Amino acid sequence: MLRTSRFVPYLYLTPAALLLAFTFGYPLIAIFDFSVRRIRGASGPFVGLENYRQVLNDSVFHLSVAHNAQLLLAVPILLGIGLLLAILLYERPRFWPLYRTLLFLPYILAVPLIGVVFSNMLQLNGVINEILRAIGLRALALDWLGSAGLALWSVMGVIIWREVGFGMTLFLARLQSLNEEVTEAARIDGANWWQRAIYVTIPQLRGVIEFYIVVSIITMLAWVFSYVYVMTRGGPGNATIVIEMYLYNFAFRNALPGVASAVAVILFLFTLALTIPLFRLRAQALEEDRT
Amino acid sequence: MNAAPTPLDSAQPIATSAQKHSRSFPWERIARQAILIAASLLVLLPAYFMMVTALKTPEAYSLSKFSLPNPLTLENFDVAMRGGRFLLWFLNSSILAIGAVALSLTVSAPAAFAIARMQFRGGHSFLALNTALMVLPPVVMLVPLFLFLANVRLISTYPGAALVYAGLVTPFSIYLLTNFFRSIPHELVESALIDGASSLTILLQIMTPLSAPALVTLVIVNGLWVWNDLLIALVLLPRDELRTLMVGITVFGSRYNNDVPVAMAGMLLASVPMLIAYLLGQRYFIRGLVAGAVKG
Numbered sequence: 001m002l003r004t005s006r007f008v009p010y011l012y013l014t015p016a017a018l019l020l021a022f023t024f025g026y027p028l029i030a031i032f033d034f035s036v037r038r039i040r041g042a043s044g045p046f047v048g049l050e051n052y053r054q055v056l057n058d059s060v061f062h063l064s065v066a067h068n069a070q071l072l073l074a075v076p077i078l079l080g081i082g083l084l085l086a087i088l089l090y091e092r093p094r095f096w097p098l099y100r101t102l103l104f105l106p107y108i109l110a111v112p113l114i115g116v117v118f119s120n121m122l123q124l125n126g127v128i129n130e131i132l133r134a135i136g137l138r139a140l141a142l143d144w145l146g147s148a149g150l151a152l153w154s155v156m157g158v159i160i161w162r163e164v165g166f167g168m169t170l171f172l173a174r175l176q177s178l179n180e181e182v183t184e185a186a187r188i189d190g191a192n193w194w195q196r197a198i199y200v201t202i203p204q205l206r207g208v209i210e211f212y213i214v215v216s217i218i219t220m221l222a223w224v225f226s227y228v229y230v231m232t233r234g235g236p237g238n239a240t241i242v243i244e245m246y247l248y249n250f251a252f253r254n255a256l257p258g259v260a261s262a263v264a265v266i267l268f269l270f271t272l273a274l275t276i277p278l279f280r281l282r283a284q285a286l287e288e289d290r291t
Numbered sequence: 292m293n294a295a296p297t298p299l300d301s302a303q304p305i306a307t308s309a310q311k312h313s314r315s316f317p318w319e320r321i322a323r324q325a326i327l328i329a330a331s332l333l334v335l336l337p338a339y340f341m342m343v344t345a346l347k348t349p350e351a352y353s354l355s356k357f358s359l360p361n362p363l364t365l366e367n368f369d370v371a372m373r374g375g376r377f378l379l380w381f382l383n384s385s386i387l388a389i390g391a392v393a394l395s396l397t398v399s400a401p402a403a404f405a406i407a408r409m410q411f412r413g414g415h416s417f418l419a420l421n422t423a424l425m426v427l428p429p430v431v432m433l434v435p436l437f438l439f440l441a442n443v444r445l446i447s448t449y450p451g452a453a454l455v456y457a458g459l460v461t462p463f464s465i466y467l468l469t470n471f472f473r474s475i476p477h478e479l480v481e482s483a484l485i486d487g488a489s490s491l492t493i494l495l496q497i498m499t500p501l502s503a504p505a506l507v508t509l510v511i512v513n514g515l516w517v518w519n520d521l522l523i524a525l526v527l528l529p530r531d532e533l534r535t536l537m538v539g540i541t542v543f544g545s546r547y548n549n550d551v552p553v554a555m556a557g558m559l560l561a562s563v564p565m566l567i568a569y570l571l572g573q574r575y576f577i578r579g580l581v582a583g584a585v586k587g
Contacts, residue, residue, distance in 0.1 A: 002484070009410075009411035012401040012404055013405050013417065015401065016401070017417075020461060023436070023454075023458025030438075031432075103331065104576075110518070110537055112537045112538075113537075113558055117341050119544070120340075126551075127340050161333070161334075165334075222430065222431075229522075230541050230544065244522075247434075251433065274426075275426055278426060282422075
């Protein structure tokens with residue numbers, strides 16, 4: 001530790017603290033304030049819990065929450081595929097660095113770019129349906145983004161397509177920091193691939209898996225705006241509207257920042273509730289790394 | 292395509308045992324390759340579609356979407372370049388990303404230095420709070436930020452948007468730099484102190500040069516974050532000539548929804564710089580994104 005006069009550390013901290021106060025501190029206080037007002041311009045009269053009442057009684061908000069909840073189904077799928085790919089790559093099959101480069105690639109690509117390409121591929125007469133028809137699955141050639149019952153599942157598919165590489169890379173990095181002797185011992189004892197994965201490899205990844213689950217839950221609840229905006233704008237109808245989109249519509253299309261702030265408060269509390277376990281898990285994962 | 296050794300490649304012993312093992316169970320090797328090839332093809336399908344479609348005439352596209360382009364045409368790129376202002380969007384995104392990353396690094400390095408190397412009240416709480424901010428979705432903060440910037444007339448300006456972006460990536464910058472600064476051997480700092488160096492000298496002449504890997508990681512991860520963002524750019528930069536590449540291609544994509552070859556030519560133009568950057572700096576991308584997630 002450096003010995004300095006009492007004020008010096010705060011001097012170093014101030015610019016960052018000011019910037020964080022501007023982007024996080026002020027807005028986080030302001031959403032609580034705005035959420036109990038009818039905002040016109042910069043402020044407005046106090047209306048109590050009116051905005052919350054409006055949001056919580058709005059069937060479109062219920063629909064948005066239900067859609068985010070449905071997207072949570074992607075979490076176990078992401079986990080399963082990510083783990084499978086990581087374990088396969090860990091065994092260093094031929095060309096594995098090439099596979100790793102390829103499989104991580106979608107995560108680097110911007111969502112709007114992916115969204116535009118996929119929304120063209122998923123058109124009724126698009127390439128996906130052409131392939132399905134060509135391999136004899138004519139019955140599966142559906143209007144992936146245009147039909148209300150399917151659109152959200154299609155969006156989920158695209159989310160999985162992009163996000164899988166992140167989990168895979170995370171698990172692979174953790175695996176490569178493990179001691180291989182344990183897996184080797186299991187192999188010598190005659191455990192097959194499946195037994196080794198279930199009883200030896202995956203238990204050792206527990207910390208990072210739990211961490212990944214929480215991060216993915218937060219992603220599905222509050223980081224899917226650009227997928228939805230680019231591919232469906234929340235439609236057809238409200239078939240793919242999510243909480244972020246609902247907030248965006250109220251704030252920037254209906255010009256009702258008070259109502260939007262009530263949604264922001266709700267979303268903030270959701271995230272906060274998930275951040276607490278995340279902290280515990282991060283601490284655990286770091287602990288495991290040290291041992 | 293990727294032969295350069297990366298930090299993740301270093302654990303060698305398992306390779307030999309896995310190869311030995313695969314030799315005794317060829318079916319296992321085949322199954323493994325089959326799964327990996329299938330996954331890779333799924334990843335490559337959109338890229339393939341984008342490339343072949345961008346080179347197709349509209350007639351060829353309506354006949355077959357999957358087939359290779361015949362006849363080849365570059366006409367789509369011409370239309371795309373006239374229909375979208377790719378160079379301008381590209382420039383806007385670059386200005387924002389560079390500005391935000393530079394500002395964030397400038398404020399984060401001193402803060403991380405203080406937290407990592409000085410003892411003072413509130414240091415630990417500051418770091419804990421900072422780490423919690425890393426997972427907070429920006430949409431939560433967006434309404435007050437928008438109203439505030441509108442009031443001070445910074446909506447639709449580079450400085451306004453760059454300030455917000457810089458703030459949003461700063462928690463990660465501080466988190467990563469604090470961990471990195473802590474790992475720098477104490478002896479180096481000690482000997483500088485004996486030579487009479489001030490704390491500022493230590494930060495600028497010892498910590499910063501030694502932190503090059505962490506700084507590169509931050510430039511890449513944060514730059515990518517700003518570059519790829521859609522929501523904030525959509526809200527804070529509503530003027531046409533200030534559109535970022537992400538907003539630009541979103542608008543472009545819906546405009547050419549019925550002219551798929553032109554839409555794909557546009558997407559190809561927009562993705563080439565990123566693809567090149569990824570293939571050149573792959574290990575930094577991976578290291579940075581993994582570091583952001585679990586490790587310090």
